[in-house]
Amino acid sequence: MFQRFESVTRPADGPPRLAALRAEMRRAGIDGFLVPRADMYQGEYVAPHDDRLAWLTGFTGSAGFAAALMDRAGVFIDGRYRVQVRQQIAPEAFAPVHWPEVGLADWLREALPDGGTVGFDPWLHTFEQIDQLLKGLEGSGITLSETANLIDRIWHDQPAPPTGAIVVHPDDLAGESHAAKRARLGAALHKAGQGAAVITLPDSIAWLLNIRGSDIPRNPVPHATAILQADGHVTLFTDPAKIDDALRSHLFPDITLRPATAFEPALRSLTGTVRVDRASAPFAVTEILNGAGVDLEWGQDPCILPKACKNAAEIDGSIRAHIRDGAAMVEFLSWLEMTLPGGRLTEIDVVTELEVCRGATGRLRDISFETIAGAGPNGAIVHYRVTRDSNRTITPGQLLLIDSGGQYRDGTTDITRTVPVGEVGQEEKECFTRVLQGMIAMSRVRFPRGVEGRHLDALARYPLWLAGQDYDHGTGHGVGSYLCVHEGPQRLSRISDVPLQPGMILSNEPGYYREGAFGIRIENLIVVEEAPDLGDGRPMLQFRTLTLAPIDRRLIVADMLSAEEREWLDAYHARVAHELGPLVSAGARTWLSKVTQPLPA
Incomplete structure (x- = not known):
């Protein structure tokens, strides 16, 4: 586990x-x-x-x-x-x-x-x-x-700093060699008149050098800092204990390896104009550079946007990961529906079984975050983590919210489904249907280039707003490629001013929470792609849904849905059944066929 x-x-x-x-x-x-x-x-x-x-x-x-x-x-x-x-x-x-x-x-x-x-x-x-x-x-x-x-x-018993091994991330999964990335980003620095950039975000370094780490649970990144020169050379600062011969061979000869203690002296020795990201670099970095008289220029971490815009290999990997993860979810959800009526399951039982189903793929490297399995009032705690002290028995009449994900070498997944335990109230169903309407609206939208996440966020909230309801989190976050499950700069949020670009992967996860009673969230991952021309000639973008798993029809008030919303849901379920049916066990396949039928007229 x-x-x-x-x-x-x-x-x-x-x-x-x-x-x-x-x-x-x-x-x-x-x-x-x-x-x-x-x-x-x-x-x-x-x-x-x-x-x-x-x-x-x-x-x-x-x-x-x-x-x-x-x-x-x-x-x-x-x-x-x-x-x-x-x-x-x-x-x-x-x-x-x-x-x-x-x-x-x-x-x-x-x-x-x-x-x-x-x-x-x-x-x-x-x-x-x-x-x-x-x-x-x-x-x-x-x-x-x-x-x-x-x-x-x-903190007298403070744990020691992590020393997890750094491993190579294959070029066929990365879609581009680290030499090509370094050359491309170095050329951009040169064009901007900058001789170097200081990089302190571990996922940026992992992406740039096609490496992964194990210093942070759930996030396959190394604790390291780096300096990228305009000629594409990189100096990587990290604990030498994390590096083996395979990694040295991968990085040789254009990457210099130095211990973490050499980072500060290296900053003081920099010459020319140096880019620093004021939003991510520690305050101490700017103080060190200023104290050494280095010409500092503010600029975004050069890896941020290229990392966010996934290439074809990364998108293909994400598709494969979501199909694999979707099959595991079908096995889990079918088990859950058969087992819940017994009234003996706890939240920990749910988390454990879901991890078993993902592990059975033989490809799971880690979960992408601590699984959220909140029954009844625990579902209203948006980032709830079950412990032995908080563990609830799941009882009839409750909603069960399950937010989870897997880390696979070819992609990172994040999915939320809300399921009823026995018969639940009409109000819960109406709230669920509004959340579903918002999720469908985001899934179906087409938008011009230049549109930012804040321009779209209200689409997912509109059905809830009409009922005087809302949720206190963003509608979506960026997701990495076998990296961090929360990745910037792209978001679907009121505060996001980043234009959406092809290749960006985001979550689509509206919700509704009533403290002390229940929580509802439905989440799929989506990727930005070019939209077909409908005749006007204006370049448009759209979202392609990556996540594949049934959405519980028992919670849907079908009369609340428009014809277009019904059409989207039925088409999505048909796709889920078609792509996942051949990959699951016979019992799960029978269940999947039943729960992905079109909504009744």
């Missing part, structure tokens, strides 16, 4: 740890300290060594941060985590802060009306984050101070 079910934090641990942090703050002569979720690589998921936010506060969500002052401490979380955070933190020590509605600068201004000094670890915050905070604090009397990480001083 990849997934474990132990509770990794306890709310009761928070108050004494906060007290220890405050003692360190006094010794450091500061009035506050910032504790982000991020590590120095700014990844969404962190190694146990870097999970400082969870260690201090008990909150285990994948996004958020804490601000600790002498008389108060806040845990800043967005709409995905507002139920979860209340269950995981000690309310006498930490207060949930609804972010971004309440900004950190405003919160600090209110909490420190007479000013003060707030410390931060410059390796754990980007320049953009600190610059934005400084602007928000102008005139407040509050200053920011770079300091050593105070959590590391009090």
Whole structure:
């Protein structure tokens, strides 16, 4: 099993740890300290060594941060985590802060009306984050101070940094050699008048060099930094223990391997104009470069957009991975429908069986995130992770929300299905149908080039808005190619200003959540592709659905669907049956044939 079910934090641990942090703050002569979720690589998921936010506060969500002052401490979380955070933190020590509605600068201004000094670890915050905070604090009397990480001083049993092996990712799956990628990106730097770029995102480095790592659970990336020169040469900084002869042979001769400790001296020795991504590089990088007099120029990580636009080999790999994963989902969902009526299944049973079904493909490298299996009220916790303490028995009348994915060498999957346990209420069915309508609307849309994710986000929300409902997360995130399941810069979100381009893979996952009662989400992955010309000659794009698995018809109020929505759903189910039927067991095939029939007239 990849997934474990132990509770990794306890709310009761928070108050004494906060007290220890405050003692360190006094010794450091500061009035506050910032504790982000991020590590120095700014990844969404962190190694146990870097999970400082969870260690201090008990909150285990994948996004958020804490601000600790002498008389108060806040845990800043967005709409995905507002139920979860209340269950995981000690309310006498930490207060949930609804972010971004309440900004950190405003919160600090209110909490420190007479000013003060707030410390931060410059390796754990980007320049953009600190610059934005400084602007928000102008005139407040509050200053920011770079300091050593105070959590590391009090975390006496802190796990060691990871040393997972780095392996070669084959060119036939990558679709392009690392030499060609380096030359292409180096030429772009040269054209921009830049001699080098500093790269600190592990998935960018993994993509650029056609390597994968094992430092982060669920994310096949290495902890490493790199400097890309305009001539295409790369210096890779990482722990030498991660490198073997096969990797050296793959990288030789145009990539120099250096230990991680050589990164700072290398930054100081750079000459010419150097590109740094203010949104991803640690604040410390800019301070080191500025201190050395290096000519720094802001610019996006050069790998970000090329990595997002998958080539033909990567798309073909994703298609294969989704067919394989879809067959595993059919085996799982057919098992679930047969087993649930017994009333003895728990959420852990569901997670375990789903992993068994994926493992039976013989190709599963990891799950792509901790499987979410939320029954009844647990389904309303958007990023719920079941533990032995929270594990619920699944009982009739509930909805069961299952969000999961697999990491395969040819692709990364992410799928959510919501299923009824016995007969559920009419209101749940109507809410499910609205979510389905939004998902279908996004699946069917055609749009001109230049359209951004924020332009499309409302399509998935419109049916819910008509009923006065909504959800507090984006409609879709980018997905990597055997990389991180959450990948930028593309998103389907109100805040996404990135134009969608062919080859980008995104999730399409509207939902609806009623705290204390149920959660609903339906998710397919989609890829942007050219749309056929309908006669006007205007270049248009569309989405192709990659995910293949039945959508539970028992929850659909068919009369709420338009003719076009029915047509889309019936065609999708026909495709699911056609592509997956030959790949599953006889019993699952019989079940699949039944659940993919057209909706009744």
